[in-house]
Amino acid sequence: MDYEEIVEQLRPLFEGRRWKEVREKVEDFPAQDIAELILRLDKSQRIFLFKLLPRPRAAEVFSYLSAENQDGLLQDMTDHETRELVAGLTPDDRTALFQELPAEATQRLLELLPPGAQREARALLGYPAESVGRLMTPDYIAVRPDWTVSRSLQHIRSQREKAETINVIYVTDHDGKLLDALTIRRFIVADPDTQVGDLMDTHVTKISAFEDREKAVELVQRYDLTGLPVVDTEGVLIGTVTPDDIMDVAEAEATEDFQKVGGVGVLNFSLRDARISLLYKRRVGWLVLLVFINMFGGAIIASYEATIEAVVVLVTFLPLVVDTGGNAGTQSATLMVRALATGDVKTRDWLSLWGKEALVSVALGVTVAAAVWLLGLYRGGIEIAWVVALAMMAVVFVGSMIGMLLPFGLTRLRLDPATASAPLITSIADIAGILIYFVIATSLLGHML
């Protein structure tokens, strides 16, 4: 869909206040596309288009907007309009809205809700940030093991308005405890007189509402689930997580890891919409911290000033040597951070990975050393050639070790391995590289100093 073109077509209709035509033009579009169109309109036109939408549609479109844009629309709405809109959201979309808004705005919106929805929303907001509880919807369909398939299908039909999804039907006992999760397919293909209990198998994958949402992503991906049941500490079914939310979380988590590895704080925001002050705040911390780390490198160089004065050509190879160590470290760290995030590698695998990494980095070090040996010979003679080549081997090895072990160490300390960002690894590897370089240089060139 070419959004720009449609916006161009809408412009004269807006200017001529031809509301009916605006509505006819957009009402058949998927909600996601209407949301995109709204973003491309002038701020003043947004609310008009939004108010032209039929009510359930408006709620759906609203759920696809970012928190900032949602807030913008709400500010142009009356309390009555707000109440209708927020009541029309599904419980998980409502939680998503509330948790992004400033506390006062959330409070105001909560008070506009009918008592039942208000209680539900407060309960969902009671779960920790980034937990499964914040992600789930209590609108699932559950049947009993002693029901027949035909009675279950009747129940499913009667609950269809309430349920967000019917792809998975849950089986609970009279205490509400989760017994099984059955795909709708099982009900459709089964004989109508079969008892639900006979369709059940012994395994059901479930998750606690207090678990980290990343765990939910892992389970859905591993077992190819179309719905993940959420239970409380007693095993009572309290909600379900739908695959579309899982995909959004998986994307958000990958983005977070990306940003952390790049040495940026987590943006939690569209880069397109992010304000300059936010971008500054997310970047300045690491940048300044790294400056202080890099000062150690400067201090080491200062202590070797005599060496530099005696053999100035050494400085020529300094950036080469330290950068290569940082690059090798960034490579290992990236591989490790991602493998830990996808579950490809577990912390207990560290020893075998360490052995592999050691061998790989020695091979890489030898290759790189061979490449610079010739350059060293040409620029500074045979002794410089050996200093540079040996230093290269050492920094590639040490850099790789830092890059590999730091993410593991962080995981061990229950910190996020992605904190081992490329800039951090580079800076640490640089300090090590500077030290290694001058130690090797002073030992091999002792007679020249």
Add this chain to the structure above:
Amino acid sequence: MDYEEIVEQLRPLFEGRRWKEVREKVEDFPAQDIAELILRLDKSQRIFLFKLLPRPRAAEVFSYLSAENQDGLLQDMTDHETRELVAGLTPDDRTALFQELPAEATQRLLELLPPGAQREARALLGYPAESVGRLMTPDYIAVRPDWTVSRSLQHIRSQREKAETINVIYVTDHDGKLLDALTIRRFIVADPDTQVGDLMDTHVTKISAFEDREKAVELVQRYDLTGLPVVDTEGVLIGTVTPDDIMDVAEAEATEDFQKVGGVGVLNFSLRDARISLLYKRRVGWLVLLVFINMFGGAIIASYEATIEAVVVLVTFLPLVVDTGGNAGTQSATLMVRALATGDVKTRDWLSLWGKEALVSVALGVTVAAAVWLLGLYRGGIEIAWVVALAMMAVVFVGSMIGMLLPFGLTRLRLDPATASAPLITSIADIAGILIYFVIATSLLGHML
């Protein structure tokens, strides 16, 4: 599930050749868990456990193994066993297996298949690598618009063995052209006498088999689809992509981007299983290339040897200045690469993002400059302080610009923006940083040289 514990329990059963007990122990586990267990067994035990599984189960378990492990199992099987196993795979899992195996092995397996499955497999392998065609399954269910809901449900029941999923039912005309995609929910809640045509709406999201699989991920995520129909150039329905495959692709694509940004070639392989030679190959190219790029930095330093000899303290600040530029560049590049990958930012947004980036980087540069001015004053006096502070401002700005514009430029040239890896950005920013530093130093300190 604690795999290690179960493996421990299985060990004595294997040693005592108590096959029946082994089978009873594992047969109720989900296929994904059996696949994990197989990986943790000794190579010699793997094939035994695998052959103990009932046939459809074995095919399912097999589909969750990596290509290398699949190949390992196949080598221990007779032609007859292989034929049964491969025929039992779903068409999309079969394509996944064939495309990873060496060409001869694929050829041999294809010849073992019955003619119909062989033709189907060859057709799917005919689509380009990483295309939607390689991902889709032709096992979908389609109904006609003039059928009633009850006739459709009957058809769905009769096709259930064949279809991989029934969450989405497709509507096609008598030429096989795709008219609509309806969720199974619509059929369940509708009156049995309703015509399918009356359930249809005007919008259907579809994709060509030749499209890049990333496009399929984008569509499924955007429209929260439970199935994506695949059509040929005539609009004829030829397959469907299921959400579990989409999630796997999304994860694989994020991993690829991660590895590229880390300056590693795409591994396309589990880090845990990857051989040392593969890891070496994937890393050595970039590492050596970056050495050559870094040599320019060395050459610039060499041309300023006289300056360094006159003011040795300048070298102390060299790593600090160049690293900070690289860090700022890595930050911008990471933000851009990920935003381009998730579709948050489009190439046409570059100008507004450039303006924002310029302002952010000036603010960052001033902050960082203030921090090092004092250090410069303490270590080298007022003139050095100004050289270092000005150089810092300039390198943060230039580094950020390189980090931001390179991914955009690569996209413009239809190259992958993730090629702008952290090590590449760091190395380019370093060369710029060295030049900036010495140009500023020689202009400000001219009287000292």
